[in-house]
Amino acid sequence: xxxxxxxxxxxxxxxxxxxxxxxxxxxxxxxxxxxxxxxxxxxxxxxxxxxxxxxxxxxxxxxxxxxxxxxxxxxxxxxxxxxxxxxxxxxxxxxxxxxxxxxxxxxxxxxxxxxxxxxxxxxxxxxxxxxxxxxxxxxxxxxxxxxxxxxxxxxxxxxxxxxxxxxxxxxxxxxxxxxxxxxxxxxxxxxxxxxxxxxxxxxxxxxxxxxxxxxxxxxxxxxxxxxxxxxxxxxxxxxxxxxxxxxxxxxxxxxxxxxxxxxxxxxxxxxxxxxxxxxxxxxxxxxxxxxxxxxxxxxxxxxxxxxxxxxxxxxxxxxxxxxxxxxxxxxxxxxxxxxxxxxxxxxxxxxxxxxxxxxxxx
Amino acid sequence: xxxxxxxxxxxxxxxxxxxxxxxxxxxxxxxxxxxxxxxxxxxxxxxxxxxxxxxxxxxxxxxxxxxxxxxxxxxxxxxxxxxxxxxxxxxxxxxxxxxxxxxxxxxxxxxxxxxxxxxxxxxxxxxxxxxxxxxxxxxxxxxxxxxxxxxxxxxxxxxxxxxxxxxxxxxxxxxxxxxxxxxxxxxxxxxxxxxxxxxxxxxxxxxxxxxxxxxxxxxxxxxxxxxxxxxxxxxxxxxxxxxxxxxxxxxxxxxxxxxxxxxxxxxxxxxxxxxxxxxxxxxxxxxxxxxxxxxxxxxxxxxxxxxxxxxxxxxxxxxxxxxxxxxxxxxxxxxxxxxxxxxxxxxxxxxxxxxxxxxxxxxxxxxxxxxxxxxxxxxxxxxxxxxxxxxxxx
Numbered sequence: 001x002x003x004x005x006x007x008x009x010x011x012x013x014x015x016x017x018x019x020x021x022x023x024x025x026x027x028x029x030x031x032x033x034x035x036x037x038x039x040x041x042x043x044x045x046x047x048x049x050x051x052x053x054x055x056x057x058x059x060x061x062x063x064x065x066x067x068x069x070x071x072x073x074x075x076x077x078x079x080x081x082x083x084x085x086x087x088x089x090x091x092x093x094x095x096x097x098x099x100x101x102x103x104x105x106x107x108x109x110x111x112x113x114x115x116x117x118x119x120x121x122x123x124x125x126x127x128x129x130x131x132x133x134x135x136x137x138x139x140x141x142x143x144x145x146x147x148x149x150x151x152x153x154x155x156x157x158x159x160x161x162x163x164x165x166x167x168x169x170x171x172x173x174x175x176x177x178x179x180x181x182x183x184x185x186x187x188x189x190x191x192x193x194x195x196x197x198x199x200x201x202x203x204x205x206x207x208x209x210x211x212x213x214x215x216x217x218x219x220x221x222x223x224x225x226x227x228x229x230x231x232x233x234x235x236x237x238x239x240x241x242x243x244x245x246x247x248x249x250x251x252x253x254x255x256x257x258x259x260x261x262x263x264x265x266x267x268x269x270x271x272x273x274x275x276x277x278x279x280x281x282x283x284x285x286x287x288x289x290x291x292x293x294x295x296x297x298x299x300x301x302x303x304x305x306x307x308x309x310x311x312x313x314x315x316x317x318x319x320x321x322x323x324x325x326x327x328x329x330x331x332x333x334x335x336x337x338x339x340x341x342x343x344x345x346x347x348x349x350x351x352x353x354x355x356x357x358x359x360x361x362x
Numbered sequence: 363x364x365x366x367x368x369x370x371x372x373x374x375x376x377x378x379x380x381x382x383x384x385x386x387x388x389x390x391x392x393x394x395x396x397x398x399x400x401x402x403x404x405x406x407x408x409x410x411x412x413x414x415x416x417x418x419x420x421x422x423x424x425x426x427x428x429x430x431x432x433x434x435x436x437x438x439x440x441x442x443x444x445x446x447x448x449x450x451x452x453x454x455x456x457x458x459x460x461x462x463x464x465x466x467x468x469x470x471x472x473x474x475x476x477x478x479x480x481x482x483x484x485x486x487x488x489x490x491x492x493x494x495x496x497x498x499x500x501x502x503x504x505x506x507x508x509x510x511x512x513x514x515x516x517x518x519x520x521x522x523x524x525x526x527x528x529x530x531x532x533x534x535x536x537x538x539x540x541x542x543x544x545x546x547x548x549x550x551x552x553x554x555x556x557x558x559x560x561x562x563x564x565x566x567x568x569x570x571x572x573x574x575x576x577x578x579x580x581x582x583x584x585x586x587x588x589x590x591x592x593x594x595x596x597x598x599x600x601x602x603x604x605x606x607x608x609x610x611x612x613x614x615x616x617x618x619x620x621x622x623x624x625x626x627x628x629x630x631x632x633x634x635x636x637x638x639x640x641x642x643x644x645x646x647x648x649x650x651x652x653x654x655x656x657x658x659x660x661x662x663x664x665x666x667x668x669x670x671x672x673x674x675x676x677x678x679x680x681x682x683x684x685x686x687x688x689x690x691x692x693x694x695x696x697x698x699x700x701x702x703x704x705x706x707x708x709x710x711x712x713x714x715x716x717x718x719x720x721x722x723x724x725x726x727x728x729x730x731x732x733x734x735x736x737x738x739x740x741x742x743x744x745x746x747x748x749x750x751x752x753x754x755x756x
Binding site: 035337343351 | 366370372375376379404405406407408409410411452465466468469470478584699700719721
């Protein structure tokens, strides 16, 4: 809420400023990608950083990357820190994940990556063999995408001041010709599309996490999505209205963010949500909603209805989009809300994750 | 997925719904006892699909919600001790005590850990012999065997640094209390399948007979719930009042004898305080004499606690069914799943959270704009229960 809003007299729905103790310190849930994260951005970070200067947010909802105008050239920029535990997990590791995460954030603004910067914070005692393995994986992932790592930084902190290794990647990208994408551009009548099955990354981390006693052969879906986005923009152009990669907070958060930023409603069908059986089993065991589980290799897109079929065909021509599917549609009713038609034909609200689900997922 | 997808099949669900519509000739009021069943009903929107006359009332079967405030404050006090590692299930960590909750304690430096099994807590105690590991055990009869096994395991290992803060409550005494209330409107129960998997259903037979009320032991998947409703409505329509078992794949009449033996060795039945309801005679577990050494309440003599419910919170009325969440001034404004004032807004099985997550508002409309025509405010006087929705969505 901005200072201007506070001067208005309409306090409908305003919350009583209770001295809730949990707001006095950072909680793990503030990093969950759900409601607490959104509040931290809105109340603490964005006000201090000059939010509303034109880049990075739409109706208070942050974009995955900022669109800059550098002497008339549209440039997209994004940064992301990776703290995943364990460092090595089925389907990837912190090195490849750090490349894919930032490449995908650029892609969600319709950009292909030009260059990456990498920073390490390493805990004293971290095995050099593991550092070599992480760095080799990071280098290989960047090479596979075709993006050079052009600068970086390395810091070492005392034992206990970090946990193994934390990686930050920053990327700049070139906006694809014809791309005009923003979380705020969804319109009533648009088609909501999902590029593939959900929940694999979060479930893989869950099964790799020591102490949970849950073993499975689920591998993370961590992979770059810039090729997929390039194909989508080539076939759909300006009809690609909004894109998100549903990482922390899952598909539910991604859809809620689009609904909030665009001030539209979204309706999806439960029977259209592709949940792999092993992911469904893991979610049932741990009481998780697959729509809240993190992904690192799929995207949700909101697409104009006249190009939706063409875009879906283009997506399905690539391995990372082979299972692309229609999830639902954008509606004018219930703006800011995501509603799901259940398997049985009832309805329910799909809300953002509250608090923490599983910390250090990425 | 085998053994799961079969119980979520939309075609079979439509068949059961059609059968319920066919069988129903007059209005009936049913209560699902367990919060897990409430969760399925709300998540799948089952209450919207039932005949207009069938009203589902949410029972008091959310263990997180009925755990007394005093016990939560005890957990907070124990967690505040530097030698303690306090372990519990995730939901319990967000329940507000008088002044704070366990997650906030953790942010301030207390060692509070989420576990998925009490045996994980035993493992932590083995790994940290220099620390006191306390498991905060909440639940109905369902989780009692696992908690008993954890204590027996710690006993076998001779673990001196493991103890349990027990908040176990029992279903049949709560049902008796509900049925004894003069304004009770419940005409049939869906009993909690998991509870019966452990305890069997012999305890329900005298209840059904004495109060002339159908009781259907019911599972938790959508088809289980629908079949349970169908069986209960059939009994009501035919004027029968029996205990029937819908959950045949998991429950038989005598229950799980080995599990009951473990419970009996470690726990004894005694009076228990229920948050919002009060003390119900012989409605919970405490340690038997043989195992009192594992009782965290005595190990950490926590004294001088002054408990105070948040003044705006009407959790007591919610749990006793005298008010609806939508009657509460704090509901959806000050009190949300993000900033819960009371337990029913915390657990996904809690009635306030179930209402809130389904987008139900004070006006009786969902925020999706659908009108819930059959929704009445008359349901607010039921004891121990809540009316949610009876409408079929036009």
